[in-house]
Amino acid sequence: MRIEHGWQPSEIERLVDIDKATASRLIFTDENLFRLELQRIFMRTWLYIGHESEIPNKGDYVTRKMGNDPVILVRDQAGRVRVLLNTCTHRATLVCRADAGNARGFTCPYHGWVFGSDGALVATAEDETYGGKVNFRNLDLRQARVGSYAGLVFATWNHDAPPLDEHLGDARWYLDIMFGHTPRGMTVLGLPHRWTPTNNWKLGPLNFAADGPHAVKVHGPIVDATLAGGNGARAMIHQALLQSPSVSAGPYNGIWTQGPQEMPEWMGHPPEMVALYEKTLNPAQVALFRRCIASVGTVFPNFSWVYGPVSFDMQADPITNFFAIRVWQPVAVNRTEIWNWFLVEEEAGEELKTRAMRAGVRTFTAGGTFDQDDSEAWHSIQRGSEGEMSSTVDVSFQVALNYRDRPIADWEGPGVAYPSNYCEVTEFNNLVQWRAFMTGAR
Amino acid sequence: MRIEHGWQPSEIERLVDIDKATASRLIFTDENLFRLELQRIFMRTWLYIGHESEIPNKGDYVTRKMGNDPVILVRDQAGRVRVLLNTCTHRATLVCRADAGNARGFTCPYHGWVFGSDGALVATAEDETYGGKVNFRNLDLRQARVGSYAGLVFATWNHDAPPLDEHLGDARWYLDIMFGHTPRGMTVLGLPHRWTPTNNWKLGPLNFAADGPHAVKVHGPIVDATLAGGNGARAMIHQALLQSPSVSAGPYNGIWTQGPQEMPEWMGHPPEMVALYEKTLNPAQVALFRRCIASVGTVFPNFSWVYGPVSFDMQADPITNFFAIRVWQPVAVNRTEIWNWFLVEEEAGEELKTRAMRAGVRTFTAGGTFDQDDSEAWHSIQRGSEGEMSSTVDVSFQVALNYRDRPIADWEGPGVAYPSNYCEVTEFNNLVQWRAFMTGAR
Amino acid sequence: MRIEHGWQPSEIERLVDIDKATASRLIFTDENLFRLELQRIFMRTWLYIGHESEIPNKGDYVTRKMGNDPVILVRDQAGRVRVLLNTCTHRATLVCRADAGNARGFTCPYHGWVFGSDGALVATAEDETYGGKVNFRNLDLRQARVGSYAGLVFATWNHDAPPLDEHLGDARWYLDIMFGHTPRGMTVLGLPHRWTPTNNWKLGPLNFAADGPHAVKVHGPIVDATLAGGNGARAMIHQALLQSPSVSAGPYNGIWTQGPQEMPEWMGHPPEMVALYEKTLNPAQVALFRRCIASVGTVFPNFSWVYGPVSFDMQADPITNFFAIRVWQPVAVNRTEIWNWFLVEEEAGEELKTRAMRAGVRTFTAGGTFDQDDSEAWHSIQRGSEGEMSSTVDVSFQVALNYRDRPIADWEGPGVAYPSNYCEVTEFNNLVQWRAFMTGAR
Amino acid sequence: MTTEAARRVIDDALYRRVCEFYYDEADLLSQRQMGQWFALLAEDIHYRVGFPEFYEHGTQRKVGIGNPYFDDDHTSLKVRVHLLGNPTTTTAESPPSIYNYFVTNIRARWAEQPGGEIEVDSRLLVYRVRASEPVPYILGARRKDRLRAVDDGFRIARRDAAIDQAIIQAPNLSFLL
Amino acid sequence: MTTEAARRVIDDALYRRVCEFYYDEADLLSQRQMGQWFALLAEDIHYRVGFPEFYEHGTQRKVGIGNPYFDDDHTSLKVRVHLLGNPTTTTAESPPSIYNYFVTNIRARWAEQPGGEIEVDSRLLVYRVRASEPVPYILGARRKDRLRAVDDGFRIARRDAAIDQAIIQAPNLSFLL
Amino acid sequence: MTTEAARRVIDDALYRRVCEFYYDEADLLSQRQMGQWFALLAEDIHYRVGFPEFYEHGTQRKVGIGNPYFDDDHTSLKVRVHLLGNPTTTTAESPPSIYNYFVTNIRARWAEQPGGEIEVDSRLLVYRVRASEPVPYILGARRKDRLRAVDDGFRIARRDAAIDQAIIQAPNLSFLL
Numbered sequence A, B, C: 001m002r003i004e005h006g007w008q009p010s011e012i013e014r015l016v017d018i019d020k021a022t023a024s025r026l027i028f029t030d031e032n033l034f035r036l037e038l039q040r041i042f043m044r045t046w047l048y049i050g051h052e053s054e055i056p057n058k059g060d061y062v063t064r065k066m067g068n069d070p071v072i073l074v075r076d077q078a079g080r081v082r083v084l085l086n087t088c089t090h091r092a093t094l095v096c097r098a099d100a101g102n103a104r105g106f107t108c109p110y111h112g113w114v115f116g117s118d119g120a121l122v123a124t125a126e127d128e129t130y131g132g133k134v135n136f137r138n139l140d141l142r143q144a145r146v147g148s149y150a151g152l153v154f155a156t157w158n159h160d161a162p163p164l165d166e167h168l169g170d171a172r173w174y175l176d177i178m179f180g181h182t183p184r185g186m187t188v189l190g191l192p193h194r195w196t197p198t199n200n201w202k203l204g205p206l207n208f209a210a211d212g213p214h215a216v217k218v219h220g221p222i223v224d225a226t227l228a229g230g231n232g233a234r235a236m237i238h239q240a241l242l243q244s245p246s247v248s249a250g251p252y253n254g255i256w257t258q259g260p261q262e263m264p265e266w267m268g269h270p271p272e273m274v275a276l277y278e279k280t281l282n283p284a285q286v287a288l289f290r291r292c293i294a295s296v297g298t299v300f301p302n303f304s305w306v307y308g309p310v311s312f313d314m315q316a317d318p319i320t321n322f323f324a325i326r327v328w329q330p331v332a333v334n335r336t337e338i339w340n341w342f343l344v345e346e347e348a349g350e351e352l353k354t355r356a357m358r359a360g361v362r363t364f365t366a367g368g369t370f371d372q373d374d375s376e377a378w379h380s381i382q383r384g385s386e387g388e389m390s391s392t393v394d395v396s397f398q399v400a401l402n403y404r405d406r407p408i409a410d411w412e413g414p415g416v417a418y419p420s421n422y423c424e425v426t427e428f429n430n431l432v433q434w435r436a437f438m439t440g441a442r
Numbered sequence D, E, F: 001m002t003t004e005a006a007r008r009v010i011d012d013a014l015y016r017r018v019c020e021f022y023y024d025e026a027d028l029l030s031q032r033q034m035g036q037w038f039a040l041l042a043e044d045i046h047y048r049v050g051f052p053e054f055y056e057h058g059t060q061r062k063v064g065i066g067n068p069y070f071d072d073d074h075t076s077l078k079v080r081v082h083l084l085g086n087p088t089t090t091t092a093e094s095p096p097s098i099y100n101y102f103v104t105n106i107r108a109r110w111a112e113q114p115g116g117e118i119e120v121d122s123r124l125l126v127y128r129v130r131a132s133e134p135v136p137y138i139l140g141a142r143r144k145d146r147l148r149a150v151d152d153g154f155r156i157a158r159r160d161a162a163i164d165q166a167i168i169q170a171p172n173l174s175f176l177l
């Protein structure tokens, strides 16, 4: 309301041209659109906040972001998970400046107001000075709606949003495969890595929604070096990507790249773990997971994951699966903060955990052999999109024109699947969701 | 006019809700409001420029800022104090890039135009080339209106503003206490310290207008360590702040914290100096000053001072009063330059001056034991205010609801006084003045 | 269209007051005007891209900028010079991130699309996935119109702009003197120096359009030290500037400072080179060039050159002419990238080339003895122009009032000449051209 | 100085050789002579780069087993070095970035355990400019190493580094510390 | 070299000990071991941190008696160290910031006056990241110190530092140089 | 170590004198004692400051004869030093900027050719604040020098420096490296 963003809904609608399967580059570069995104997307839908395993005990907290708002994810003294706006109701000071801690509550550094771990105002600087003129309950910390699915904690400021379960809808079947394939579920391996690519926040989610062909070009060398010990893996993955399913299901879009038939099943998974998976997932889920060599997906707007097997030396380094989840935090139209966690099954032994950690940090993080090259590509997109002339050229998802009317007929999971990770349909669907929120259709 | 700021006066009015004693956080974060402030406040009212003791001799000058305009404070060759816009009337070059100096005039570095210390154009690059077609008097440096009170030099671009004396009005009685308590007045101890907190410029003036309770929380540890030798000072100051007067008088708002009765009078003041004060001030002023353990005040918009006694070791370090004045320069909506001077009575001996300097630099400056913590709190306010959700939560001055109708009945000074430094009334009054300027009511 | 720039044509017209020969400082400081400039000037007129000698062979390329768009200047495999928009038609990635190279084509780092050196799309990630639904010719790299004059390559996105020859018009006679005074023309001495003054991009072109008097003030000391061995050169150049012609011819404005009669002709030019000049140029051109001690000019909007003789020690260092061309790239309203090349005649021997290079790098570059002081002056203009009060003071070209109606009657070259480098007419004409583009008159 | 502390002091000549080793190493890393750098590593190297977190005082909570930015051995470093050292196998470093490695505060002493290993502690400032981004990235770091003396110099047997940013102010870390 | 200059040269072993002292001190300051750092100070220490101003040439006007950023003695440093070293007594440094202290250009010589004091000149680059601000603050400084040799090392008897910013580009200086 | 390499090693005392020379030089340059700095130069000095470019791998195209940022001899440096050292002959440095020169990674060895010249390699971080711009400019550089020993110290006979920015992030380079 305060800022005249200068964008009419009809104009926003045209930014993503559904017929042509193209989009304007302005969605990555226009500052007013960025401000609108904060209002129309980040204030209106469910956002991923953290994993329950990050705050196992009462009083455990971690600080996070929802769009450009700082929040605290805390397990209160009653054991309930809460998401509190991290700003004092007195004069707006951050009540917590740590990344993580355990506390009975939060004491504001400015005048010492005390809030409980449930966000309730416990004491002002001097309660008597109010002379009873103020209802202190109005000065509790603001709280977001909180929902949790498969250990994943989401929150939203929008009290009109559907419940989390309904919001996730068909996506849950796929979240189950990744986050609920053992009885006790996943656990994080540490606090998140954070780094700051110099590109619009949407490039990451789009890539993870998921971009098959870039893997051959950008990651071909590291795929060759880590997936098959330096020989032929790039050609194998090229074919696998061409022939594997891409899925749109509710707010979720992603790929499930399948290794070739001659490749062993459950690569990198110890038999005792596999037994747990087969017991926990249903057969269709197992069928999708057991030969999966890359599961990459995005839940709109800014939550993604990436999973797959690697070995840095087929002789010396047993194949291990990395599994990273990440949030793409919007910082500015051309600046994003990536928050990146590594996960492993709660049931995994210490040795498997350590191997999973190493597989993760060597691949998908700021210094990871995969991510370091993606970030350069994304930066180059931002630089390539900012010019006046460049703004007149649309970005293309036109492979979708060839696939979107030909979904996989006998797909056993919910949602819609397309027969190639090169299809560009699921990536584009992610933008179609963006368009719906930005025009107010959702 | 050139920038569509998008703010209607009625909307600005609502930003500070007088009934509720609250204000929108947007006043600290909205870039358009910041631009409006430069126009509606900094172009329209009297601004503090410097102290006369900084330019004792003819030709002495220092460079300063008025809002975002660079100016030169100079004592011209005739001895008159002038404030010149530091930008060449030829092509806008800064005619002076030094912080301080002594000069007969200013020679522009670009084409060598020469201006006198009174701002008059003395020579262009080649006067003859104009062929008499231009009136050189129109090309003198622009000058601001200048006024001086108690050694404090103010200036304004607004020729419709009331004279400085009228503008200060009731504030003068309090300025007299601080800046005119000896026959020769105050003198600066050196050129200003300058540093750049990452918060809106108004947070400082508000705090100094003055925020009693924060002293207990933020400064409790250093108060304990410096005011009573490590023991019980925090509790003492807590009670003192609760029970001491806060004053609004014209553009001035501030506190006069009174030490308890059992505390000696004139702490840190040598008897020979006290004799001067008692001779110079009137009895009501003396009464307010003699047991004052904290005088903190703001003259709207961005001039403040802080004064009080400290000792870093009750055994080894005699109690001494620090006295700092400062200007909160608006640099960007979330960035401020603090200019901070230390002062002492002109009549003070060298040893007292040195002690005053040390008391000052150890407490109220970038590395000062008080300021370093304030700046972190203010930064945290800025960070806490910028989010979309956070913007919907107002900042509270609601203790004022309990005090604003109950001023001290028998207050002997001008203006209105309230019986507690916790009252939040004077802080809020500072914002009410802001609202008046921003809506054009002033 | 997307950004409401808030500037009406009539308001823009008033920014440059032709009657008064003044201009508003907002042209250097207003962010919306800066955005308009990118659209109305940099998208609509011919821009200098590079010199043919930078890409002598097939496949040679260098990367450049047109306004805020990245482009590639390449000599394609057929030998044709092309200017390609450096952004992939798939997803906007820079297809080339090097400063220079030689390549058969450009492979996008993201999905590996391959473009020929002529910009044609050669291969997508997997052509078959499009199923023939897309015309790949629409996905060739975007190309600018290209023109070349005297080795200087220009380009424009505007298909309605007049051809380059027509656009340059009368300027060509002067470009011939500088860039075509030998049969084989000029050649660059290396890749460009690039640095980033913190001022509006127009200050450089204006200065080079050309500002006579600043040379005496800013460069007096280095002129004294380099032009006449430390003695009296400043006084000499002062007189020369006062009495030498300034020229406006089409998009060109500049000065041709003539040494005094007693000074030898062709200073710093070896006789064998002079013979080439006299054979190549016409007599009127030779007459202007032979005693020229400073040729400084700008071709609107952002291409300039500077030329002149120097010696760092009249005993030990033979007089040599430096010759630099530069482009003032707009980066932000208060930030410019200078791209600066040194040139020499293709026919020059190695020793002359080395001397020309040294004369160049010691004078006109980031660390040059001339430029380092200009940049400080320009920075000081930007700092002096940004304030609210400062914005109300216009910049002055009022010497023009005395000269603009008195051109040199018997001028032998095309365009209009004025009898003094102090006249300010040609500088102001550069702004008049700016006004024409910005109001849409051109 | 205690006897133990005295025993661990290395003599000036060796100290100077250690310093030279670090300056030489800085050359290799900053000029991306990755293969030559790899030759400086012991085969049992453990290479680790951790990062700081801001914890509430008194509650440095342990979340999971911990995940540094780098946790490499000879095998995985070989892959990294291969990719980074070859312009055709890296997007991030092709064209190669400009790097300058400033090594300061070098302290060396014999390791507590006998066996001729040297503990070295140093501070590192990395200055980096990428082809696509002209503004330099400046990263502070500290390194605790274990060097093993060999005939032609030293081998790095262990590196425990920590970067000085909790939120890395760059799009990637396509270099080694 | 004059005889006096020669007399003031300190030998290599002592120079190396001085350098180690500075690197050790950098550890203490950057890891906020304030109490241990305080133990390095002589009781009569005068600790001063000045700042530059830009004066018109020829007119370095003296305004007042001058006011450096820090002007401390043992007593006031004790208070500073107490506050900064304890998370419950500082807002600015709780959670503690990340610091890295790069010490370079160390030169040492015997002081002119006899008595065994050493003059040390060094440059210091401070790299700092606060919990609430991920962009690092990088501050240059120079220090002129007087060290006094004692049994277990040195004591700092005087520190005359100067920071390299006329307008400090940070919200505060909640650290010591 | 080969015999040739061994022959080129300089002893510790000389190395320390070389380091001191660089620290003294840093003082002169950073405090703009330009005349004194000039006195450190050999009369046949060749002073050169190059810059990096980002070339496509395999095609480091040579364009022209090349043009470094500085290519000076004794004569032209005399002019530069004269202008920069005098507030009335420079706009850029009047008032003078604040400079700090951090010199690290110093390595020295005897030059290959006999004749007593020393090759020195170092890294330089320049920290600069101008009167009109409070935000510091931080520039990395590397220097390869040739020193000549003379009675009262050394003379710089050759300096081959390179700055670490392809696009200089400052309005000018009104200082010497």
Ligand code: FES
Binding pocket: A088, A089, A090, A091, A092, A093, A108, A109, A110, A111, A112, A113
């Ligand atoms: S701002 Fe939190 S207690 Fe006042």
Ligand code: FES
Binding pocket: B088, B089, B090, B091, B092, B093, B108, B109, B110, B111, B112, B113
């Ligand atoms: S700008 Fe000041 S003399 Fe021209």
Ligand code: FES
Binding pocket: C088, C089, C090, C091, C092, C093, C108, C109, C110, C111, C112, C113
């Ligand atoms: S963006 Fe260039 S190939 Fe996809």
Ligand SMILES: [Fe+3]
Binding pocket: A207, A214, A215, A218, A219, A370, A374
């Ligand atoms: Fe990828």
Ligand SMILES: [Fe+3]
Binding pocket: B207, B214, B215, B218, B219, B370, B374
């Ligand atoms: Fe305070």
Ligand SMILES: [Fe+3]
Binding pocket: C207, C214, C215, C218, C219, C370, C374
């Ligand atoms: Fe010039």
